[in-house]
Amino acid sequence: MQKWKRSARLVDMTQQLLGKPHQLIPLNAFAERYQAAKSSISEDLAIIHEVFREEGSGLLETVSGAAGGVRYIPMASREGAEELARDLCRELENPDRILPGGYLYLSDLLGNTRLVREIGRVWASVFHNRRPDAVVTVETKGIPLAYSTASFLGVPVAIIRQDSRITEGSVVTINTVSGSSKRLGSLSLSRRSLSEGSRVLVVDDFMKAGGTVQGIVELMREFHAEVIGVGIMAETQVNERLVEDYASLATLTDVDVKSRTIVVEPGSLFRQGGFLYGTDSDG
Amino acid sequence: MQKWKRSARLVDMTQQLLGKPHQLIPLNAFAERYQAAKSSISEDLAIIHEVFREEGSGLLETVSGAAGGVRYIPMASREGAEELARDLCRELENPDRILPGGYLYLSDLLGNTRLVREIGRVWASVFHNRRPDAVVTVETKGIPLAYSTASFLGVPVAIIRQDSRITEGSVVTINTVSGSSKRLGSLSLSRRSLSEGSRVLVVDDFMKAGGTVQGIVELMREFHAEVIGVGIMAETQVNERLVEDYASLATLTDVDVKSRTIVVEPGSLFRQGGFLYGTDSDG
Numbered sequence A, B: 001m002q003k004w005k006r007s008a009r010l011v012d013m014t015q016q017l018l019g020k021p022h023q024l025i026p027l028n029a030f031a032e033r034y035q036a037a038k039s040s041i042s043e044d045l046a047i048i049h050e051v052f053r054e055e056g057s058g059l060l061e062t063v064s065g066a067a068g069g070v071r072y073i074p075m076a077s078r079e080g081a082e083e084l085a086r087d088l089c090r091e092l093e094n095p096d097r098i099l100p101g102g103y104l105y106l107s108d109l110l111g112n113t114r115l116v117r118e119i120g121r122v123w124a125s126v127f128h129n130r131r132p133d134a135v136v137t138v139e140t141k142g143i144p145l146a147y148s149t150a151s152f153l154g155v156p157v158a159i160i161r162q163d164s165r166i167t168e169g170s171v172v173t174i175n176t177v178s179g180s181s182k183r184l185g186s187l188s189l190s191r192r193s194l195s196e197g198s199r200v201l202v203v204d205d206f207m208k209a210g211g212t213v214q215g216i217v218e219l220m221r222e223f224h225a226e227v228i229g230v231g232i233m234a235e236t237q238v239n240e241r242l243v244e245d246y247a248s249l250a251t252l253t254d255v256d257v258k259s260r261t262i263v264v265e266p267g268s269l270f271r272q273g274g275f276l277y278g279t280d281s282d283g
Helices: A006-019 A027-034 A038-055 A078-092 A107-111 A113-130 A142-153 A211-222 B006-018 B027-034 B038-055 B078-092 B107-111 B113-130 B142-153 B211-222
Strands: A058-063 A069-074 A134-138 A157-160 A171-177 A184-190 A199-207 A226-236 A247-256 A261-266 B058-063 B069-074 B134-138 B157-160 B171-177 B184-190 B199-207 B226-236 B247-256 B261-266
Touching: A006 A027, A006 A038, A006 A069, A006 B006, A006 B038, A027 A038, A027 A069, A038 A058, A038 B006, A069 A113, A078 A107, A078 A113, A078 A226, A078 A247, A078 A261, A107 A113, A107 A142, A107 B157, A113 A142, A113 A199, A113 A226, A113 A247, A113 B142, A134 A142, A134 A211, A142 A157, A142 A199, A142 A226, A142 B113, A142 B142, A157 A184, A157 B107, A171 A211, A184 A211, A199 A211, A211 A226, B006 B027, B006 B038, B006 B069, B027 B038, B027 B069, B038 B058, B069 B113, B078 B107, B078 B113, B078 B226, B078 B247, B078 B261, B107 B113, B107 B142, B113 B142, B113 B199, B113 B226, B113 B247, B134 B142, B134 B211, B142 B157, B142 B199, B142 B226, B157 B184, B171 B211, B184 B211, B199 B211, B211 B226
Parallel strands: A134 A157, A134 A199, A199 A226, A226 A247, B134 B157, B134 B199, B199 B226, B226 B247
Antiparallel strands: A058 A069, A171 A184, A247 A261, B058 B069, B171 B184, B247 B261
């Protein structure tokens, strides 16, 4: 085993920590890897923590004791989240997104890996205190967001299907009614995809009245799972919402198909009493 | 602007580079950010490059000249890819995966963000020389893999649907016949999801005869797009394959429903003449 210089150690530790969010790494593992004293490792970690904290990109949590170690908690700064929401609002206001029936084209945003990663970072930052142990979404467009969020939280993803496939094995299915269009549908989740009693964070790209999210909450009950939070990329303003407790990044206040205008504001995450600015009751 | 210490600079630069794979960052941007001489920045980059190279996790590519800078290229070492394939084979051999009809349950693997990230790193490493500018997959199970691969390549994702939705706007649809079961189906991709003439990397979780991949190749023709590579997580051994040029991580050589045994070998990526060991003609 070669001995590492501090400069090389800092680069490697940064890389290791970023690749293992929310995972406890024993100080011994670092000390052995770098053939360095634990005191040197602690100094290195203090430097990394300070840089992450200054940049608002995360922090290192130290757990003392025999089973102790260090854990990287990815964070998004308030400024970062606000900038992301502003960018998203600007993108959403592009009138070329308007499709027949007042639907909006969003696939380009969800195909943008950079944007999706930053949204995942925000959700992970907002909800990690509620200790989710899985991220749940409905196919198809929510999947990139769920995957990104789960990566930052270091937890698995469970994907709910709108049809049930043979390759899912034994599934639990519930019937749903869309809150806005009153259309009938169903939601299915494979038994094996989610442990009973999980604490789940629900993530989706778009919400109207909230029928889908309400369906997910119901389906989660069948798994004795608790929904600890709901993160939505963009929501439309509606008179009656089926879901009250959620955090959105952007709110579409007006979509006018005739005049081809879309008006978008930063979402519920930023409102007074909301997740970022208000008092988060922590579950 | 504060002046940064080298130790803090190394941590921050590592973080910046890891977050922007395949993106050219001008040295000036670093020099300004850290209020440091370009020569110091170059020394820092040399340290980072050396650590990435030693660990096999990537390399820094320096582009000289006025429009120059540095670019982080994520890589997977051969040993890393082999270890990943071995882990995957072991996971796939679990007889509990066998479903009625000889299908295999794979959703837990695709919900494992750590595994999905490592697979994405391998595909990005194998195919980046062919300069893909988009990653394409078919919903649903291929999406996490496509997203992960595209993140490491710094390119967008386009998701092909098996039904066409109103929220996709104008779509191109082709009809398909499944290579193994001869079932009819269709594949649709939104016009706006993919630029004409793109160089696309196709990624999917599972391949039998290859009917789906063949369908994707056909659909890509409608976009005047070129398929520069195909990455498959697991394939079954079949007598006649519709697709020849692909790289798989694992090959299922036998699935016996009666005796409940699954035999899995490392995939085509590792075979003589394959992508990792053979002569890759580079497109």
